[in-house]
Each structure stands twice: as structure tokens, then as C-alpha cells.
Amino acid sequence: MDERHARLALALTAYVGGALLARLLETFGSAEAALRAPARALARVPGIGPETVRALTSPDHEAAVARELRHMERLGVGLMVWGDAEYPENLRAIPSPPAVLTVKGRLEAGDRAAVAVVGARRATPYGQQVAARLARDLASRGITVVSGLAYGIDAAAHRGALEGRGRTLAVLGGGIGCLHPAGHRELADRIAACGAMLSEFPVMGRPLKANFPRRNRIISGLSLGVVVVEASLTSGALITARHGLEQGREVFAVPGPVTARQSQGCNRLLKSGAKLTESWEDVVAELAAQLRPGTGPASRGAPPPPPPLPPAGLLEPERRIYDLLADGPLPIDAIIGRLGLPPAAAASALVGLEMKGAISQRAGKVFERAIP
């Protein structure tokens, strides 16, 4: 058995996940050697139990791999093994990368510039509308939208990305040949045509409930940031946010009514420091450094990142006011007059600039740029 198939065999072995795979490779030098290792040697690997040793030393690996490859061929599903050149760049360095990924569709180099848009299954019309708009706006600017093909927010995100004629990736909690929910067959086919469906589970594996929290680390791992659009306090989307945090990803949340159960998870994330997200611009502004030209979206026609203005994240008319103050301090009336702003809009922008530490106020409502 060659090394790639040996890795597939390990991945098809119950109880072997990405972390254990890495340890087996480290201990035995290759998956192929691990499969030939005696039970005694396997039992000495940290974190390995007797059941895993039994599964690894069973004689069925060749047959299991052959069966899996037949299913994959029949379904037009490809294989990516951890260590392959085409294994997704973003996913390589997460704490527990999947040992193998089956793929229906195609991954592209530009998919490195990906953002996860996730949320509750039982979403409100508000949440679905925002998810679809956000995904459409991101995808149409060359950013790949990653989600989980579930009902509610996930489906709205995939559909929005397709509507924006962009790319979208769906990470499944079961095998690609055992689609869940079955009602998303047509959506899944469209995703495979404009992106990919991905799974770390055996192609015909059932979508077990226990798979989903684990699956969520792949959604965040493939992405530069995770946007939670709507989530109750018990929504799995919060698990995706937690994985994102562990993986060093930016976490975004869309605010919603404090009276809606479906927004409680997002409002909690916001309290905890997630970036408040009203539109695609909030996401792109925050990830600008990682979306740099030449890597991903810029090479597919995305807008250039905003100029390196200190500080980042200014809104309109905040930026105009900040620019105006480049020439020196000005009283509020002059700011209003020169920019032709309604006084309340100017006041609101000045609040924002002060809170961001971009400007400071002298006596007599005179504003100036803060010393950086």
C-alpha cells in the first residue's frame, strides 16, 4: 500500500483523528510503517488506547481502502491527504488538522482568502437575509464563503455566495455520499460546481450528531475569519467561533434584537470582543492585511485593501473628518461647514473618532488628531 493510501487507511480506522495521525507519523516515520507496527509498539504511543490498537492491527485495511476508493470513483469524489501539496493551506497548521479530506468539486489557490459565514439552523428571516447579503457581497469580491450546508444561516450563506457568482465551500458532518440534509441535494450540486463540498469522514459515513462540533473546526480552519450571523446560546455556530479563536482566526458577529433568542449568541460574542459586523466592509477592513494583493482574492479581482491609514476601521464620515484634521485642529462648526455634514452626523462621527482614539478634543469643541 502506498503512503497516501496508508494515510487513508489510518483515517478510515475508527478512533484515529488528525492529532493521533500526526503522532503515528512522528513515531513510525510513515503511515505505511504504522500499519505494519506490532501491537506492543502501537500501545506505547501516547494517547492510544487498546481499542485503537486493535483497530490498527486488524487485517482489513487493504479492503477498506479499496472499498472507499470505489465509492469515491463512483461519486466523482477526490482525495486530499494531510501532507499533499493540494491540501488546503489554511488548514495545515490548525491544532488538529483532518488526516484526509474527500472533495467533490475543486479547491483553488484563491480559496485561501476565505471567510466562514455560519449560524443557527432555526434562523429568522432577518438572519437569513443578512447571511445571504453578506455572503453575496463577499463572494462577488473574490472571497470564498465557507459554511456547513445546514438549514438556516448556512444555506443562506451558500446561496448568497452563488448569487454573487463567487466561490463557496461546504464542509459536511458526514460522508459526501450520504448527503445531509437530503433536501439540500440541488444546493450541494451547485456548490460542487462553484467551489467544493469537503468532508473528513468516510464517503458513505452517516452524518452522526457527534461529528458536527468536530466538523466545525474545519469550517473555521479553512477561513481567515468566522462570521456568526445568528446563534442562540446553544447553537453549534458558537463552537465554530471557539474553534476560530483557538486557531487564531478573527471572530465576527452580526448584532440582533436583544429580544430574539436567535441573536443571544451573537450579542454574547460581541460582549466578549467579537467584531461587530454590519456588512462585508467590516469583514474586509479587519482582514485587509491577510487579503493582501497577490494572495488570493486580489488576484481574482477583489478591491485593493484600504490605504494604510492610522487608525484602521474608520467609517464614513469619520474618515473624511480625520482627513480634514490632517491640516491641524478645527472647531466643530468648521468641520460641519467644510464637509457640509448635518450637525448630528458630525457629532456621531466625532464620538466614533474619539472612542477609537483617533482624535482628541480641546476646550471649546476644537478637535485635533490624537498623537499616535
Place this chain on the structure above:
Amino acid sequence: MDERHARLALALTAYVGGALLARLLETFGSAEAALRAPARALARVPGIGPETVRALTSPDHEAAVARELRHMERLGVGLMVWGDAEYPENLRAIPSPPAVLTVKGRLEAGDRAAVAVVGARRATPYGQQVAARLARDLASRGITVVSGLAYGIDAAAHRGALEGRGRTLAVLGGGIGCLHPAGHRELADRIAACGAMLSEFPVMGRPLKANFPRRNRIISGLSLGVVVVEASLTSGALITARHGLEQGREVFAVPGPVTARQSQGCNRLLKSGAKLTESWEDVVAELAAQLRPGTGPASRGAPPPPPPLPPAGLLEPERRIYDLLADGPLPIDAIIGRLGLPPAAAASALVGLEMKGAISQRAGKVFERAIP
């Protein structure tokens, strides 16, 4: 003319606000001396123009004061002059305190524990519901609710406070004898009975549009914190928030749908660092140090501030998990098992605790308290 009436005379003089009053007192030693000062001396006061000098040296002060006092007597309105013992404590130290305040109703010492609840006139049913609930919950716990008697959020806040059988203050943009909006007559009477209406404008003064932004500094100045419930980007409530910021007050905002114009101002405040507010608990948690026993609400039966747990602001079940980790690190399964939490709720709380820096994670999903 005695000193208090002389200060009233200055306040009744067009163009003399709190800042100029303070400067006149500083220059001439008393309001009474300022009224007797020759035009030459007045013209040397910084920031005083020829029109103000003319107004100050007119011979009509006695008559104006007498007329104002007659109106006040007829309407049952009291007078508080800057420097009086009964002048509101919170308001004394703001950058531009009103020279005089007319009062219908009564201020109490406990009104120091006040929170402003403000927002858009054209509020949505959502905003009005949240404002009323928040004001009711705060007022029923002994916190005085301050607002501006406008339609929409302001009226909902006053009504909520009354419903909570608590105290509420309304700060007007015109004279107390020239109620605006006129449709709020009955509400105004109830406020005067369970709190007070306040104004810095002459009793029969019209509610000029230009008065309102200025009036807003009194709303925030009377309060320990300002909660903006709903506000468009041009809402005057953002001016109140800005005044609050200038005055060192805590600024709170209630999140809302990103698709609603009426929530854009709040969502912007949240982006700029305002505290996300879902309920009265968020407000009280943040202001706990200022709401200490013996000063204000505690003496009127408010709940004691939360125990001094590092870090502040933990939600449930975050606090239970944090408490559980007092005995040492635990794997996620043990946390779930011992507290009987749904896995997703535990994961969500762990995100929150990590983001707040309260806990950290070791390999193998083991969590421990962060070193403070």
C-alpha cells in the same frame, strides 16, 4: 438684587450659558457684581462679544427676574442656581453646567444614582419595548431614569420607570411652562409626581430646535451612564452619548438589526467601544462601583453590587464554570459533566471566558483559570 436672583438674571440674559457665567463669576466675584460692571470691563472678559455686553448692561434685569419668578410661582416651579446645595451633584462638575435649573417636582439625594435612557423619536416597536423594559427594571431597583420627554424611546423610558414604581427625571429643551410635545402633558404630570421635570431655559421659553443638542448635556450630566436604545446615524441621542463621553460617563448601546435604520447609530456606538446592553444587569454590572451602598440606590433598596470577582461581567454559566475551575484545571468533558451543561452551552461559555481572558486552554481541551 440678591446673588441667586442675580444669577437667574444672568441666565435669563441671552447668550449667557454656564461656561460664560462661570467666567463672569471668576472675573467679578459675583453675579451681582457682574450685573453692575461697566461695559468696558465686561468687554475684556474672554469670549464675550458686543451683543452680550449690550444685553448684560441693559437696565431690564430686575423686571425680567420678577416676571420669571411670577411665572414660576404660578406654575409651581422651583429654582436651583449653580452653587446651591440642592443643585444636582452629578451636574456640578460637567464642563458647562447650567447656570440655573427650573424644577417641577422634586430632586432627591438618591437621584445621584441615575442612568439616562435615550433614543430616537421615530423608534420601532422593538426599541420602545426594550426602552420600557430596561427603564422599568432599573427604576424598580432604585435607579433614577433620566430622559428627554420626546416621543419614541424617551417616552417609553419615562413610562417604563413609572411602571416600575421608580423615579424618573425629564430634561426639557424649552421652558417648563411651554411643554413640548404638548401631547405629553399627562406623562409630564406623572413625571413631576414621581421625580422631576428640569429645564435650563426661561419658564415660558419656546422649545427651540437649537436648544436640544445643548439640553442633551444635562441628560448625560445628571447620569452615571447613558444607554442609547435606538438611534439612526443622525439621531440626537448620539449627541447625548458624545456629551456623556466628554463628561466621563459610561456609554451603553442596545444592539439591533443591521437592516434597521433606527439601530445604525447604536451599532456604530458598539463598534466604537460602547458597552453592549441586553438588560438592566449589563448596566448595573458596569456601574457597580459608582452604585456603592450608602450612596443612592443601595440606600433605597437596590441590590448590593456583585462580589468583587476577577474578572467582572461574567455571565451564566460562565461564572459557574469559572467558580468550578477555582480548584484547578479540568477537561471540557468534566466541566460539562459536573455542571450538567449542554455541550454547546459549555462551549459558548468557554469562548466567552477565553475572550475575556478569564481562563486559558491547555492541550487536550483542558481549561484552567488564567493567571491574573
